[in-house]
Amino acid sequence: MSAYSREHVFHLLAQAAELEHNILCSYLYAAFSLKRSTAEGLPTQQLEAVNRWRSELMQVCVEEMVHLAQVSNLLLAVGSRPHLNRPNLPPRGRRGQGARRGPGRPGGCIMNAQRPRQCVRESQ
Secondary structure, eight states: OOOOSHHHHHHHHHHHHHHHHHHHHHHHHHHHHSOOSGGGTOOHHHHHHHHHHHHHHHHHHHHHHHHHHHHHHHHHHTTOOOOOOOOOSSOOGGGOTTEEEOTTOOTTEEEESSSTTOEEETTO
16 A cells, blocks of 8 residues: 555554554453452452453553554654544444433433533434
8 A cells, every 4th residue: 555645644544543542442441341350250260361361451452552652653753643533432323423321311311422511312
């Protein structure tokens, strides 16, 4: 793949930043989704293995953070700015990206992650 203009380089690096950011968030989600103790229903014989998996996932997260920093530094070096856009994880089905039910939100009100103070009714 070759870049034809400076804007094309910006676009390619922005795509790389989004990829690294999405991968990082996915690994973080996986690491923090693992059970941490027997009180959460994890059998004692599996606790050591799960802790080892969490440690491995967190090491991958650190590597992904380095990759994201490298892409951000390249964007700065070519005269752009860091690019950190990404969809919310996990996707929320029919309500669309960025929308989720807020805790204690009455009457079918959902919260928009891009506008956290805005309450949107499901009928809209």
